[in-house]
Amino acid sequence: MKNKKSFLPLIITLLPIFYGLILWTKLPVELPIHFNINGEVDRYANKVWIIIIWPIIATLLHLFLIIYRTKIVARSQNNKMHTIISWSIPLGTNILLSYIFAYGLGSHINITSILLPTIGILFIALGNYMPKTLLVY
Structure with a gap:
């Protein structure tokens, strides 16, 4: 890769594989992947x-x-917007899979208490840089 800054988010995106393998024997065979509006697994x-x-x-x-x-x-005027978007995938993956692993281990925290603030922070960050971004196609 040309850009070394792109390598770190890739490593962070793959981290759940390593801590998932460490917890492999403690986790149940099936883990929750979807929660309804009340935070119950469906x-x-x-x-x-x-x-x-x-x-x-x-x-x-x-x-x-x-x-x-x-x-x-590459012709975009604002690199901060791309940085926010590219970091949202690794951080979002780690937050969500950490919650799923914790839920599988018996910690039943309400998903909305984690998900809503995370999405709110993402929207605030994107909303701050969106008006400053000029994309030329």
Whole structure:
């Protein structure tokens, strides 16, 4: 990769694989992947999907954003917007999978107490730089 700053978010995106493998024997076979409006689990998935495949998909999405940034949006005036977007994938993946692992280990914290502030911070950060961003296609 040309940009060394892009390497760290990729490593952070793959971190849930490592701490998922450490917790492998303690986690149940199925972990929650969807919560309803009340914070109750309404869909489960195999832990292989959550520990291995989900971080790989997030990494591929992050790689797509890096390629998109270098090939198409390189003419943008504002690099901070891209930085916020590119860091939202690794941080979001780690926050969500950490919650899922904690839930699987028996800690039943309400998902909205984690999800809503996280999305709020993301919207504040994006809203701060969105008007300053000039994308030329």
